[in-house]
Amino acid sequence: MTTLEDVAATFGRARSLLSLKRAGVALAAAPPPWQPAGALAGLGLAAEGLAASIGLYLFEDGTAAQAAALALRTTLQAKGGYVVAGTNGALMFIGHLPESGDEDVIALDRVASAFAGDE
Numbered sequence: 798m799t800t801l802e803d804v805a806a807t808f809g810r811a812r813s814l815l816s817l818k819r820a821g822v823a824l825a826a827a828p829p830p831w832q833p834a835g836a837l838a839g840l841g842l843a844a845e846g847l848a849a850s851i852g853l854y855l856f857e858d859g860t861a862a863q864a865a866a867l868a869l870r871t872t873l874q875a876k877g878g879y880v881v882a883g884t885n886g887a888l889m890f891i892g893h894l895p896e897s898g899d900e901d902v903i904a905l906d907r908v909a910s911a912f913a914g915d916e
Contacts, residue, residue: 804838804855811853811888811912815842820911822847822904829854833865833889849905851892853912862889881909888912 817823822844829839830850835857842851856862866882866889873880879897883890890912892905 807855807888808838808840808853811840811885811890814885814914815908815911820908822908824851824908830893831869831891833869835861835865836889844904844908847894847901847904848896849892849894849901851890851905851908854889854891856887856889858887859884862887865889866891879905881905883909883913885912885914 812824815824824842824844827841827843829841830852832839833854836854837857838855840853842853844851854862854865856865862884866884869891870880870882873891873893876893877895879894879902881890881892890909892909894901894905897905
């Protein structure tokens with residue numbers, strides 16, 4: 798069973814992965830932009846100077862996170878724009894730019910790469 802302390806610790810770890818130093822973009826907490834099926838908790842992020850919707854979601858395990866990432870990526874791709882999604886254990890990252898220029902795509906990819914951690 799996932800406790801509030803577990804959720805807080807997991808999102809704290811994710812936020813350190815997404816620090817300004819690592820991601821190159823200042824991120825602030827925001828309401829979660831989507832409600833993927835099976836998510837135990839969600840956190841939205843607003844990126845300074847970037848018109849992207851970004852969400853972090855915690856799932857029961859990595860398999861559930863991967864399935865949700867695929868489903869949400871498919872839904873968002875059908876709407877157009879640029880989508881990047883990934884998982885890190887039971888955490889899922891997804892970002893969407895409704896319209897994208899090269900600099901916005903590079904910035905969002907940098908955030909997604911920071912989320913992946915040091916692999």
